[in-house]
Amino acid sequence: MNKLKMLLPFIQARWLRRFKNRQALERYQEKELQKQSAYMRTHSPYYRSLPEEATWPLMDKTFMMAHFDELNTKGVKKEEAMAFALASEKNREFNENYQGISIGLSSGTSGHRGIFITTEEEQALWAGTILGKMLPKGKLVGHKLAFFLRADNQLYQSINSPVIELAYFDTYQPIEEHVSRLNEYQPTILIAPASMLVALAKAIEEHHLKMDVQQVISVAEILEATDQRYLEKIFQLPVIHQIYQCTEGFLGCTCEYGQLHLNEDIVFIEKEYLDEKRFYPIVTDFKRTSQPIIRYRLNDILVESKEKCPCGSVYQRIEKIEGRSDDIFLFEGKNGTTISVFPDFIRRCLLFVPDIRDYQVTQHQPTHVEIASNQLTEQQKRQVIQEFEKLAEDLEFNCPQLTFNAYEWNPQVKLKRVARKF
Template identity: 35%
Template sequence: MSLSAFLRSRYGRGFASRAEIEAHHDAAFRRFRAKVMPRSPFYRDMTGLPLAQLPRMNKARLMEEFSAINTCGIDRDQAIQIALSAETSRDFSPLIGDISVGLSTGTSGQRGLFLATSGERRLWAAIMLGRYWPQLWRRQRVAFFMRADNALYRSMSNLLVRFEFFDLLAPFDEHLPRLAALDPTVLVAPAQVLAVLAREHIAGRIALSPRRIISVAETLSPDDAALIRHAFGIGADQVYQATEGVLAMTCSRGQLHLNERWLRIDRDVIDPATGAFCPIIHDFTRKSLPILNYRLDDVLIPDPTPCACGCASQHIARIEGREDDILWWESAQGPRLITSEAIRTTIACLPQKLRDYGIVQRGKALHIWLDGAETGAENALREQLLNLGSRLKCRPPEFVFHTGSPPEIGAKRRRIRVEKGPHIDEFRA
């Protein structure tokens, strides 16, 4: 299966129609309910149910039912101890038999577990290498920046691929000499790390010449994408991967598509005007820890136009962020979703220059930090945001301007976010 997955990922034409995708999913689910669900104590009595009638899952429920859901007989507490020990020691090699265990915090900070058998690791590596290996006839050197290593990631290593892990919890400056010595042909890192490396490269503090750059773990903003292209002369591909699986990848034209070859992804639409939805995942390749009817709180914006690559898998305009971090402004019809793309575009179109910005919605107040802004930027931005509200037929929150550097927004720094709290719930209600 790994070889066929590699060839399909690299040379496959993709799905020609939505009907072809649906037929593929129906066949995959028939196999899954016959061969995998009976091995799960949690699902073995549900094999006759349609997908939509299976229990709705999220990270909290998956963790609660972990011992019963997985098909490997692995106890949740044992898995947590192994994962926590690896996080503390930074030694990510221990396995349970041939099964790797990983710990995820995600953007919500809520702890989650994932499992991967040797077969699942080979399949993942085949898909990734098939899609993103730059030149088959050359040995590749992969630099992988991530919070935690895992046997899943190391499964990319082979005679033709040298894989090196760079721990994001270690001092960043210590990585630069080893990174320069590796001189990676493939650079894989979160978007913010890629942006930092791009600045280091432009400043001449490190010289890199990757043939492929892959952004993972967080949303790649247009600003960071432009900076990366300017620094290295190539654009960054995107892999949208969560604990629950690889949800989307960029195609040969650089457009993001849902990974409908390996997953069925249904939609919980939260904004009919834009089609914005939270994905509901059914993974028919995950045999160790079945992922079925699993709702993520990420918000995706679909692109209704067909992609020039010819694949019918859903084309995604962008990953907007987590559901809890979406801006909502008041309108006559109730709260209206305001995309971060609309805010970024408004700021990018200002005639005045600024070094950086940060925007935090706190209930009905929008706090705006402008760092290094030229004279008149505050008034200009106020006017443009009011114009944006008028065009979208909604009422912006009160604007509260601040000077200086924007606040740090967690490990995955986002320039635009919503601050959690009761005031947001009251506003959304």
């Protein structure tokens, strides 16, 4: 029955939800928001308790977890759900549900682990929507998906159907095991975090892995421009696609031209601007009913594009996902103030130096930054230092001490190329 429930959202996402202009999209969103508001005032104890005229508050992961019991509309208790989800992760068994509801844990990159729940109906809606938006044009059936992630969930398994097969690959397993299994499975679509895609591309380059995929989709991590170009070359594809998906919903995906768009047909995004282009998204998912995602403030830094996309979509085009607010580096300013530096400026200090692809930049203190990259020559190290000194001069902060160490990739941890640790 759930496979049949996937059909309508699939058709809507692929063909029906097309808007002539922003005004038409905004009218549609307003109607959906009104329906969501009416539903929550009836079914969510938290929103039912708010005065009619009250502005609904912003939420984040801390708020969600503090009010979990009264926010959700299914009577799920946080402590029981957390115990169930932790047991699933410990046993690496993800095919059970809790009182008919799928429960999962967020990866905790922001320092806090969160619980997310989905009903069977929401799983069908998610699967139909994501397949409608992401399946290659011209071929809808017969695909074999290889899906890499830290933890499986019935939400992801809901994609499996008589016409599409999904195989889950646990990132906790050794890369050699993945290569062996992929050589046998031969997927047509490969879905994995960017760092895993790079590792698999290296296996192809070294002739350990051979497969002919029609589509490669990056998830869970920021896809760096250098990695994207490398993947396009190795997989011999014109576009490496991206899915912007998190605990808070299916927020965005790339079009046929490889341009990232917000999924404004299923989520409403308010923007908290940091400058003319950068903003934090405040998400309201008007399709999700079991666990309200209403005015949920993410600490992702999105960079909007003002240019129209060749695909013709009226959905907001995103130039890049730059990082998170807690990855903004903080340096001592020359005038005694604290200078904030966006992750993109830090990346450029590495990207402006030739032949550096695998790297990680970690700020441990305002005066100390660690550069992890393998086999850097002394000339490359000097160039990196020069780039940081130039950046410090341009932005008027005291250049930190730079230390260089070896880069080690851990597939069990979400890779952040730029990270602040204090």
